[in-house]
Amino acid sequence: MTKRVCSLVAGLVAAMVMVGCGKKEEPVAAAPAPVVAKAIVIGLDDNFPPMGFRDDRNELVGFDIDLAKEAGKRLGVEVTFKPIDWSAKESELNGKRIDVLWNGLTITEERKANILFTKPYLENRQIVVVAESSGITSKAQLKGKVVGVQDGSSAVDAVQKDEATAKSLKELKKFGDNVTALMDLSAGRLDALVVDEIVGRYYTAKKPRDYRVLEDNFGTEDYGVGTRKDDTELAAKLDKALDDMKADGTAAKISTQWFGKDIVKK
Template sequence: MSSITTRRFLQTAATLVGGLVLAACSKQEPAQTASPAPAAPAAAPAAKVYVVGTDAAYAPFESQNEKGEIVGFDIDVVKAVALKAGIEVKFVNTPWEGIFNALTQGDRDLLVSSITITDERKQTLDFSSPYFDAKQLIAVKGDSKIAKFADLAKLKVGVQTGTTGDEVVTKLQGKESANVKRFESTPLALKELEAGGVDAVVADNGVVIHYVANNTGSKFKTVSDTSFAAEQYGIAVKKGNADLLAKINKGLADIKADGTYDKIFASYFGATAAAPAAAASK
């Protein structure tokens, strides 16, 4: 009995130990918590819209149509440049008197407004490659005896404030001359010529030619002078904005290379850019 009892005891113990081992082996791992779904990617920031300042009183380069839209040669050029550069632009009418401050203060990202590239302006602005050749022109009444720029030395001359026309007439007559009559825009100066308030107007030749052609009742004529220096327009950006300037210059080079610039030029001036054509500058 003793040996049987011991054997059974051992068998029973073995059975219990085996059950425990099996139970341990069959124990399930705790359920894993599901990982949270990845967050949706953040929406891409909206593309920057570059604000372009322009004095829209300078047809055919920049003006407002009957709908109030800003149109003109400069506008079409910048639109084409922006398309090539892959940037978006918005044009804002900006008075000439404050246009450079608007750029410096960051209210405008770039300027296109028949702006002549000068050494003085390059001290505070950066310019694109030139996109238009320009020269000054004298407007007088049809019966005027004025034949050259020097004839204006002691006459009343209308100019647009702060333009290169203003500069050359001031240099001719002197800074203290009361005969230099300054206006907010060239068309206003030309209206004053029509009214007899000034003897002549010196301004950008493209603008003068456009005005004379579209106001035949004024009976104006134009007088050119070899003393007027050749000028060039540039698109202006804030000093040091190399990234934007590079984009503009690339876009400008592209539209000149593929013929887009010549098409725009011809639509306004009836000739290719390589040929002599009416030009303008501020």
């Protein structure tokens, strides 16, 4: 090989090495940080007074409705409400047909598997409502009786966890909403109804001569706002909004408008 050829080969090799060394890896783009959308859709049972229901003008009103609207203002997002089948609430949420569950949603260990909850904002009990004329005065007397609950509500779990009482019932009858269940109770088709205290007290106060609330209950629980498990930023922002509303008295004001006093959990 001549010196000229050797020089050419050496030059080519050097050039290739320089090109290879000079080539830079393209930087991998970082995943964009999750952001809260400009609008959120809140799923609810629109027949669940006083938390969320339709008034005489068919407009959605309620304690949770007012809280959610105020939180939306503080987050700078548009809030819309979508009535859903409450028994399918987790499917609606995780199927992304709604973004938030905010309607007297009880925090349970079972629900935590599929829902990310905010901190509790209300405390609730599962009470037993009977007709005023009923001879039932305790849970023990529910033996052999037909007891109503709203399908998909925490009342179902509360009754089933009390195994002795649950096994003693003639039937645990499930309804699409508590309003229909109360109508059946008035008509004598039910012996008792297990329902959220906040809802049950609201109805029984309207018709104190028709209904009576037992001293016995099926336990205490907390309400929280639910988001998808991966929606951590939205949940954190909702938590802050709720904390701020408690701190500046807004939550107490809304509570007083609906319940006559501040019952918000601090």
